[in-house]
Amino acid sequence: MILDLHSHSIASDDGRAKVENYCKWIRKKEVPIDGFVLTEHRQFDFAGDYAALARDFDLTILKASEVETEYGHVLVFGVTPALTERFDFGAIGLPLVRVIEESQHHGAIAVPCHPGRTKVGMCAHIETLGVPDGVTIVETLNGGSRGSEDESAQAMAAQLGYQGVGGSDAHIVSHIGRCATRFPAPVRSETELVEALQAGEFEALSWK
Amino acid sequence: MEVEDLKEKFLKLNFDEAEFHVDGDDMVGFALACGETAARYTDPADPDFHATPTFPARFHGRRMLPRDIPLGGKIPLDAGKAVMPQKKIRPGTKLVGRSHLHDIYEKTGRSGRMIFLVSRMELFDEAEDLACIVDSRMVVRERPGE
Numbered sequence: 001m002i003l004d005l006h007s008h009s010i011a012s013d014d015g016r017a018k019v020e021n022y023c024k025w026i027r028k029k030e031v032p033i034d035g036f037v038l039t040e041h042r043q044f045d046f047a048g049d050y051a052a053l054a055r056d057f058d059l060t061i062l063k064a065s066e067v068e069t070e071y072g073h074v075l076v077f078g079v080t081p082a083l084t085e086r087f088d089f090g091a092i093g094l095p096l097v098r099v100i101e102e103s104q105h106h107g108a109i110a111v112p113c114h115p116g117r118t119k120v121g122m123c124a125h126i127e128t129l130g131v132p133d134g135v136t137i138v139e140t141l142n143g144g145s146r147g148s149e150d151e152s153a154q155a156m157a158a159q160l161g162y163q164g165v166g167g168s169d170a171h172i173v174s175h176i177g178r179c180a181t182r183f184p185a186p187v188r189s190e191t192e193l194v195e196a197l198q199a200g201e202f203e204a205l206s207w208k
Numbered sequence: 209m210e211v212e213d214l215k216e217k218f219l220k221l222n223f224d225e226a227e228f229h230v231d232g233d234d235m236v237g238f239a240l241a242c243g244e245t246a247a248r249y250t251d252p253a254d255p256d257f258h259a260t261p262t263f264p265a266r267f268h269g270r271r272m273l274p275r276d277i278p279l280g281g282k283i284p285l286d287a288g289k290a291v292m293p294q295k296k297i298r299p300g301t302k303l304v305g306r307s308h309l310h311d312i313y314e315k316t317g318r319s320g321r322m323i324f325l326v327s328r329m330e331l332f333d334e335a336e337d338l339a340c341i342v343d344s345r346m347v348v349r350e351r352p353g354e
Contacts, residue, residue, distance in 0.1 A: 013315075013324070013345075042315065068316050092316050120316050 001187050002205065004008040004036040004180040005062060006075060006113060006139065006167020011048060012041040017173045019050050019172040031177035032207070035060025037077070037167070039113075042067060042077045042090045060189050065089055066135070069110060071132055072120040075139065075167070078108035079193035100134035109197050111165060113139040116152030123156050131160060137197060140164030141204040143178030144171075150206075165197070166204035179206045209280060209323060209348070211314045218277055224269040224307040228331070232299030235259045238266060243344075252262040258296040264340040265291050266332055269307050270328055272344065276310075285317040285348035287324060303339060304330045310343060 007022065008015035019038065026033060036046065036059070043065065043160065049062040064077045067071040070093050076083075088093055096112070103110040115122035115138050122138065140153045141164065157164050168180035182203045183196045239249035239260045247254040251321045273284070293319045297303070310328035314321060324347050 013313075042313075090313065092321065093316050118318050119320050120318060145326075 001035075001181045001185065002033045002062075002180050003062075003079075003183065003187060003193070004033050004168045004170070004177050005111075005165050006039050006066070006142065007036045007049075007170040007176055008040060008066075009038055010173070011038070011045045013031075013044070014041070015171050017063065017170065017176070019048070019055055021051040021173045022041040022170070022176045023053050023059055023061075025173045025176060026059065027057055030143075033180050035062065035187075036170075036176060037062045038151065039063050039064045039066040039075050039167070042092075044084050044089060046081070060188055062187075062193055064190070064193075066113065067094055067099060068092040069099055069118070071093045071096040071122045071125045071129065072117070073113050074099055074170060075111045075113045076103055076108055077111065077197060078103070078106075078179075078190050080106050081106065082106055083108055087110065096132050097134055100132075104134070105192060106141075107191070109137070109194050110134075111137045111139060111197070114142040114145060114149065114153070114169065115139065115156055116149035117142075120148070121153070123152050126156070135160075136164060137163045137165055139167055141166035141179040141206045143168030143175055143206075143208060163200060163202070165202060166206060178208050179204065181205065209278065209350075211323060212279070212314055214312050214323075217274045218274050218309045219312065221274070222306050222308045222312075223274040223303075224271045226267075226269040226305050228267045228303045229302040230259065230297055230299055230303060230306060232257070234266075235263060238263050239320050249348050252299065256296075258352055262291045263297065264293070264303075265289050265306055266333065267303070267329065267342070268311060269305055269329060271307070272346065273325060274309065277325075279348055282324060282348045284348050287345040289345070290343040292343075294338045294340055297333075297339055301332040301333055302341070303333060305329045305342075308335045319349055323348045323350070
């Protein structure tokens with residue numbers, strides 16, 4: 001089971017892709033993924049219901065969030081209504097440790113994304129803020145990374161013993177599936193995704 | 209610039225009002241420039257002739273932002289438009305556009321912190337029916353060290 005764990009639709013302020021068009025693109029271009037996770041910026045898209053699209057295109061479409069912390073951007077998988085009450089998803093500069101702890105408490109999991117990116121990635125902030133507690137997984141392959149940003153992420157992950165996932169960070173249709181994550185068993189819900197990540201059996205993939 | 213302060217002081221307050229007269233030739237020119245070929249957009253003789261959905265994006269008030277909004281001397285950059293048509297706009301219509309700041313939010317990116325200002329113009333026709341909503345998004349980038 002291969003899922004792109006990082007994508008944005010028009011529900012994000014800078015997203016230019018409709019979810020249906022991601023589905024069409026994946027099938028028309030035979031993108032080798034079985035589904036994708038919508039990680040909208042600074043919000044959780046409670047309103048979006050993509051069950052019909054998932055059924056029609058035989059794809060897994062899950063929802064998550066990308067929030068902003070003092071260590072950069074962080075994907076939160078397994079978001080629940082209760083979790084969205086615990087901190088302001090729309091804020092920038094959220095304390096990463098709090099995001100991690102609250103996520104764990106509510107059955108979710110927080111994954112710093114594009115850590116090699118300047119200003120919004122964890123690598124640069126570790127130099128000034130130190131190594132944060134509680135991180136177990138980071139995004140080591142990001143479809144929007146430039147230059148050596150992914151190499152920096154992978155080096156940090158290796159040094160600190162983090163596992164790595166992959167996601168395209170797609171904002172436009174043609175970028176979906178550039179990077180993804182392979183799981184050994186089917187993942188059909190947000191709960192199963194969290195369980196799969198907690199189980200630790202996954203592999204980051206790139207087709208960039 | 210604290211976003212919460214800006215929101216408290218400036219959100220939802222009308223800061224501009226302007227009148228616009230919808231001209232059929234302008235409608236055709238705009239439609240053709242967009243690549244439209246449908247007669248309802250390009251032929252004034254068509255019984256359903258009306259403006260393309262994005263036509264109202266060409267209307268601008270006297271101001272894009274409230275006069276006294278404190279942006280530290282920075283000039284906002286265009287960060288995109290969204291047009292939400294509410295009814296068909298016919299030639300000869302007189303529209304009144306009223307503008308307010310609809311949203312202010314911040315985000316971080318490779319270049320650092322950015323503040324986004326969403327200026328919303330609501331266009332009303334002679335019957336005071338809402339004909340269209342046009343959001344103009346502008347961004348102010350924080351310089352390093354600010």
